[in-house]
Amino acid sequence: MYSDDPLVLELLALLKAYNVRHIVIAPGSRHYPITRSLEHDKGFTLYSVVDERSAGFFALGLIQSIGAPVAALCTSGTASINFGSAVVEAFYQKLPLCVLTPDRLPELLGQMEDQMFPQTNMFRDFTRYVGLLKPVRNPLDRWFVNRVLNEALDALTANGGGPVQINIPILNPAEKGFGTAELPKARVIQRHRHLPIAPDWGAIARRLQGKRVQVVWGQSSPPSAALLAAFDGFTQAFDVLTLADHLSNLNHASRVRLPLLYLHLPAVQAPSMQPDIVITVFGNLVFQDNVNDLFRGSSVEHWQVGEDGDVSDPFRRLSDVFQMSPEQFFCETAKAASAPVSEHGYRRAAFTLVERLPKFLDIYGETAAIGRFLARLPRNSVLHIANSAPMRMAQFYDIDPSVRVLANRGINGIDGSMSAAVGYAASSQQLNFLVIGDLAFFYDMNSLWIRHRPANLRVIVMNNDGGAIMHSSWGSSAQVGMHVSAAHHTSVRGWVESLGIRYVSATNFDELDAALALFTDEAVSDAMVLEVFTEKTSDIVQMKAFYGKIGDDPLGTSPRKRFKKLAKRGLEQVGLLDAAKRILR
Structure with missing residues (x-):
């Protein structure tokens, strides 16, 4: 009752x-x-x-x-x-x-x-x-x-x-009894929304024609068939390049691969590669700082499209706000276009630049381990990514388009990543994978104790004894390790095994490959945690060296010599040169 x-x-x-x-x-x-x-x-x-x-x-x-x-x-x-x-x-x-x-x-x-x-x-x-x-x-x-x-x-x-x-x-939770057999028929107030006067779509389409158009597609659910059809029409009508990270869940012919790395290419700064109009849709981005730096101070027009109609002006170039769904915007502008664009020169030039991107060196560390994991993700699985280093490193690699990608990117905090993954997996029939750093894991470790913990959840913990991103930003002093990057020497194993969850670990490529074979096996029916141990200083070296390599002359020296050169440069900046020499011998 x-x-x-x-x-x-x-x-x-x-x-x-x-x-x-x-x-x-x-x-x-x-x-x-x-x-x-x-x-x-x-x-x-x-x-x-x-x-x-x-x-x-x-x-x-x-x-x-x-x-x-x-x-x-x-x-x-x-x-x-x-x-x-x-x-x-x-x-x-x-x-x-x-x-x-x-x-x-x-x-x-x-x-x-x-x-x-x-x-x-x-x-x-x-x-x-x-x-x-x-x-x-x-x-x-x-x-x-x-x-x-x-x-x-x-x-x-x-x-x-x-x-x-x-x-x-509630005055007293024990005050009332429990003798009511049915819920009352409560009044439901129906809201009917009147569409405002439509914009002059012909004028809007004319503003787009002949222009380099860049769509910045933020975090979203996988787009519906209707939205994809509308976007297809839009990208056929205009010369469109789409920047969308893995959290967009967008698989589209106009989307540039690996946009975080693309934005680090020096050639992207050239006037010929700058868009005339930037259109933003949906949520936040992994590369938000990069596009802010690219567009602030430029002459780009920024158009924002969204049902909430909020004014968000991160580039300080906002000229138009379209309070409507992206589907309606793309559909109406495409219909108003005089004819399909004959040449996608802007998009083609960007795709050519992306082909020059180097691959991350296959040296054991946090980034390479994440890359090997992403390469083995089963089709049609779900990938959750915790914020901080794992989020950035995941953008260095392609992910199978059948995999849905999620994260707590609204505020970009490390809290709640594992709880959200557990909640999603609890009502999902798919295999769910979470890649998470050690600090984010320990912060949210209670989530593995939730009684609804599903068997279809696999967690890979990247443990390099603290927050590498914070450590790399502020040097190597003892105070940084204590109060900024929270240095530690703790494993998740005790907590995981006390909950009866299967635990495996890796400290090198051979162990990692063997563990990943089990970890990604769709025939295994148990929840599992894989702890990958790496060395924080080495992870910092590799990350800084790779970013430097993107802008370096690709000719003249071997990849390993370039890596050593750039690693030395990066570690000099953070005061870790002696550690770099030990790693790079």
Whole structure:
């Protein structure tokens, strides 16, 4: 039976009406009337996650897996603020996360009440809507609660979507009984959006014709067939080059390979390779800093396309905002074009430049290990990438287009990467792989303890005893290792094996190849963690040398001699020359 509390009944009825059927629940007692009622209703799928930080990111993984809104429910007090990182990530990825935060009555705030602080403003700057409910004591209260719930749940998907918070005051979770057999028929307010007056598509198409057009396609789900068809028409009508990293999940003939490396080529700075118009669509980029540097101070026009209509001007060249879906924009501009473009000279020139890119030297280290892993990824699997070094290094290699790629790139923090991967895999039938650094693993290690941990999850941990990216930026002093790069000498093995998860490790190429054969074997049905040990200083050497090599003269010396030369140069910059000499002997 359901709770007899009309507030709880209205909440559950409208969650179902708005298709919020998956609920991640962190333990506690203030939400007991809600939780017990959810357990009674087989129309909801429930997940139990103890740590609210993990629970929030677990919910984000679910959203991306099922393609529908997901709710995260906790008890009152500081439990709710632990959702914060996931809410911020959802805001910048525009993911429909519904945060349900039970609370005590507002009259008790500041009156020495246990587990109570002001919960009503904690997410206000990074949610689409904050709904403050009240106990239902009369028809006016019920009308108010119904209206607020409709506003909140509609905001999950309106204008591009994003997270909402619904704060639910409950005086006493044991006050009401559980004698209600059915949910009420709650009012659902239907929103019908009127399309504004259409732009002059002919004029817009004329602005594009004869121009070098660059589409910067950010993080997104795999594009629908309709979106791809519209983009095909657009790229046939105009001379378009597309920059899109692996998180775009875009496989298209206009897309330049390895865009992070492409942007490091000196020839890209030439006036003939600069676009006239840059069109940005969807989310954040791995190479955001690179395109910022390329376009700031240039004469490029920047057009932004998105359903939210927000003004985002990272290049400081924004001239047009199109508040609409990218599909509509590409379709309408292509239809308005006078004729298909006869020559894709800009795109062809960029593709020619990419062919000059060197391959990363096959020397044992973090980058080469990630490259060997990516080369063995099974088709139609799912790849999750944690932020920091693994994210950058993954951009050095091609990935099979059948593989979906995900990451917490909205804010680019290391927190929650593994929780999100666990949440996605929990509702996925595909093999899910996560590549993650040691610090990100330890930060989120509770996620492997989630009781819904799926057997289709494989985690590769790149362990070089700390944060190599931070270490490379600030030198090699003891203070850097202590307070910036968090140097350590810890393995994940003890934690992994204590949970009964299969563990393998590698310290060289031979061990790595043997481990990867098992790790990527689709016939193996167990969850698995592969820990790859590398040396931080060597990883820094290799990374800096490779970036230097992209801009170096490709003729005249052997690859190994060029590597030693560039490694020496890189390590001189960070004060690690003696270590470089030991590595490069």
